[in-house]
Amino acid sequence: MSIRFYKPAPIDNFVPYEKDEDEQKVNDLGDLKTKLKTALQMPNIMVLAGSGTSLGNVEGPSMNDLWKFCIEDTTRKDDAEKIIKEIRYNLSEPKNKNIEEFLSYCEAYQQIHNSIELEIFLTKSKEIILEKCKFTKSPSTLFAHMELIKKLARRKSKDNRIKLFTTNYDTCFEEAAGKLGITIIDGFTFSAPRIYNPQFFDYDIIKRDGMGSSNTPKYLDGVFHLYKLHGSVNWFRKKETDGNFTIEQKESNDAKNACMIFPAKGKYQQSYIQPHLELIAKFLQGIREPNTCLITSGFGFNDDHLSEPIYAALQSNPHLKLIIVDRSVEKKFKSPGEYSTYWKKFKALADKGLDILFIEADFENFALNIPDLKALSPAESLYQVIHGGLNA
Numbered sequence: 001m002s003i004r005f006y007k008p009a010p011i012d013n014f015v016p017y018e019k020d021e022d023e024q025k026v027n028d029l030g031d032l033k034t035k036l037k038t039a040l041q042m043p044n045i046m047v048l049a050g051s052g053t054s055l056g057n058v059e060g061p062s063m064n065d066l067w068k069f070c071i072e073d074t075t076r077k078d079d080a081e082k083i084i085k086e087i088r089y090n091l092s093e094p095k096n097k098n099i100e101e102f103l104s105y106c107e108a109y110q111q112i113h114n115s116i117e118l119e120i121f122l123t124k125s126k127e128i129i130l131e132k133c134k135f136t137k138s139p140s141t142l143f144a145h146m147e148l149i150k151k152l153a154r155r156k157s158k159d160n161r162i163k164l165f166t167t168n169y170d171t172c173f174e175e176a177a178g179k180l181g182i183t184i185i186d187g188f189t190f191s192a193p194r195i196y197n198p199q200f201f202d203y204d205i206i207k208r209d210g211m212g213s214s215n216t217p218k219y220l221d222g223v224f225h226l227y228k229l230h231g232s233v234n235w236f237r238k239k240e241t242d243g244n245f246t247i248e249q250k251e252s253n254d255a256k257n258a259c260m261i262f263p264a265k266g267k268y269q270q271s272y273i274q275p276h277l278e279l280i281a282k283f284l285q286g287i288r289e290p291n292t293c294l295i296t297s298g299f300g301f302n303d304d305h306l307s308e309p310i311y312a313a314l315q316s317n318p319h320l321k322l323i324i325v326d327r328s329v330e331k332k333f334k335s336p337g338e339y340s341t342y343w344k345k346f347k348a349l350a351d352k353g354l355d356i357l358f359i360e361a362d363f364e365n366f367a368l369n370i371p372d373l374k375a376l377s378p379a380e381s382l383y384q385v386i387h388g389g390l391n392a
Contacts, residue, residue, distance in 0.1 A: 029369070032359070032369070033369065033371050035357060036323070036369075036370060036371055037371040039293045039295075039321055039323060039357075040152070040155075040293065040370075040371065042291050042292065042293040042321065043159065043160055043291045043292075044160050044163075044286065044289050044290075044291055044292040044293070045152065045155070045160075045162050045163070045292075045293050045295075046162075046163045046164075046165065046283075046286050046287065046292060046293070046294045046295070047148075047152070047162065047163070047164045047165065047294075047295045047296075047297070048165045048166070048167075048283075048294060048295070048296040048297075048299050048306070049164065049165070049166040049167075049168065049173070049296075049297055049298055049299065049363075050166075050167055050168070050296070050297070050298040050299030050300060051063070051167065051168060051298060051299075051300075052297065052298020052299065052300070052326070052327065052362070052363060053144070053145070053166070053168065053172070053297055053298035053363045054168050054170055054172055054298070055298070055363075056144070056362060056363060056364055057140075057141045057143070057144065057364060058135075058137060058141050058142065058144075058145075058170075058172060059135065059141065060133070060135055060168075060170055060172075061132045061133065061135070063098065063099055063100065065132070066099045066128075066129055066132065067097060067098065067099040067102070069128050069129075069132055070099060070125045070128050070129070071099070071102070076124075076128075079121055079124075080121075082117070083106070083117070083118060083121050086115065086117070086118065087105060087106060087109040087118070089102065089105055099129075100302075103122070103125065103262065106118060106121070106122055107122070110122065123255055123256060126255035126256075126258070126262050127255040129169075129255075129262060130169075130233060130255050130258055130260070133168075133169040133170050133233050134170070134233050135170065137170075137171075137172060137175055139179055142172060142175060142176045142179065143364070143367075144363050144364040144367040144368070145172050145173055145175075145176035145367075146176040146179060146180055147367040147368060147370070148176075148367040148370065149164075149173065149176055149177055149180060149182055149224070150180055150182070151367075151370045151371070151372050152164075152224065152370070153180075153182050153221075153222040153223070153224055154221075154222075154372055157218065157219035157220065157221045157223075158219060161185070161204070161223055161224055161225050162224040162225065163224070163225045163227065163282075163286055164224055164225065164226050164227070165227045165229055165279075165282075165283050165286075166226070166227070166228055166229065167229050167230045167299070167303065167306070168228075168230075169228075169230065169231060169232055169233045169260055170232075170233060171232065171233065171234060173226060174186075174226070177224075177226075180222075181222075182222045182223070182224070183205060183220065183222065183223045183224075184223075184224065184225075184226045185200060185201060185203065185204070185205075185223060185224070185225050185226070186200075186225070186226045186227075186228070187200050187201050187227070187275070187278075187279075188200065188249055193248050193249070193250065194248065194249040195246050195247065195248055195249075196235075196246070196247035196248075196249075196275050198275065198278045201225060201282065204219060204220075204223070205219070205220040205223055206218060206219055206220060207219070207220050227279045227282055227283065228279070229261075229276065229279050229280060229283065229306070230260060230261040230276070231258070231259045231260035231261055231275075231276065232249075232259070232260065233251075233258070233260070234249050234250060234251055234252075235247055235248075235249060235258065235259035235260065236248050236249070236250045236252045236254070236257055236258065236259060237257045237258070237259045238257070247259050247274075247275055259275070261276060280305065280306075283306065283309070284309050287309060287310060287313040287317065287320060288313055288316075288317055289317075290317070290319040291319050292317070292319065292320050292321070293320075293321040293322075293323065294310065294320065294321070294322050294323070295323045295325065296310075296322070296323070296324050296325065296326075297325040297326075297363050297366060298325075298326075298363050299326075300326075300339065300340055301339075301340040301342035301343065301346075302340050307340065307342045310322065310342075311342060311345055311346070311349075314346075314349055314354055314356070315349070315354075320355070321355040321356075321357075322346070322354075322355065322356045322357070323356075323357045323359065324346065324356065324357070324358050324359070325359045325361055325363070325366045326358075326359075326360065326361075327360065327361065327362040328360070329358045329359070329360040330360060333347055346358075
């Protein structure tokens with residue numbers, strides 16, 4: 001897949017990289033890498049990774065796949081048809097063949113009718129979603145995740161840590177970091193069992209001299225923060241004897257006690273319980289910070305509880321830069337009615353001159369073309385100042 005980026009102007013101003021002229025192709029790609037390198041030198045870097053980052057080589061389930069597993073699978077079809085008939089769900093509309101729409105409808109119906117059959121069906125559907133998101137990953141399938149982490153983690157250790165937010169349930173980023181020997185701060189204690197404690201986001205890791213020197217300790221290189229906004233397949237909600245709940249990292253197939261925000265329109269309400277509330281708060285705080293660059297990849301802006309704050313922050317934070325990476329940017333511009341309304345809103349802001357860059361690329365191609373975040377030499381820094389690069 002080629003990479004293209006959108007310059008705020010009419011849609012025809014897309015710059016393709018599959019041109020015949022090799023020199024022009026190199027110049028265009030170089031232009032993009034220059035823009036990315038400038039953006040990634042900003043003090044605060046945030047990444048928001050959506051379900052698109054778990055497709056492709058990783059072969060994670062799409063929303064369409066989850067619909068098939070939960071509704072159309074031969075072992076589920078009869079039960080699904082009974083539920084569809086009971087709740088009077090209209091499948092004649094193509095848009096209704098959507099697992100999120102369907103589960104939302106089921107949950108709304110259940111709040112009024114309290115159907116035992118529907119409760120069993122919902123629980124089983126969530127168990128299927130939980131299981132399907134536990135797909136096996138190898139270094140060859142995780143190369144894009146590894147490439148992204150490896151490059152972004154090369155920031156100078158004295159800079160603010162990279163903050164990687166994801167709505168995915170899978171453990172792709174954790175496993176990729178593990179294969180690279182890179183440390184993650186994810187809000188869980190370092191001892192076993194690993195218990196969620198948001199205070200750990202305020203801690204860091206330092207490197208001391210072996211002889212117990214009192215010199216100023218150095219921050220460890222290659223550390224980043226990971227915030228799993230919708231929970232994870234290995235988060236388990238455990239009820240303690242005092243009635244309170246703790247979140248523990250462990251493998252479990254118990255959907256009822258899984259600490260995950262399952263696909264449904266009720267995600268907005270579910271995000272107001274812990275630990276999701278704390279994680280969302282970290283995201284909201286981050287996009288309000290000055291001199292922040294937010295990169296989204298594989299995120300379709302269908303989650304209003306994340307899309308709306310981004311839209312609002314762009315209008316109130318003049319120092320926020322947004323880079324949107326998506327494999328179908330042009331298509332979403334030309335057919336806005338088929339996708340989230342935020343695509344049209346963000347394009348309008350970009351056309352007004354706000355600092356938004358659209359890149360048409362899949363996650364793998366984008367990760368491969370991210371420039372290495374090496375520290376700028378004094379000569380490079382001086383060059384950027386002279387040529388206005390820091391203000392680009």
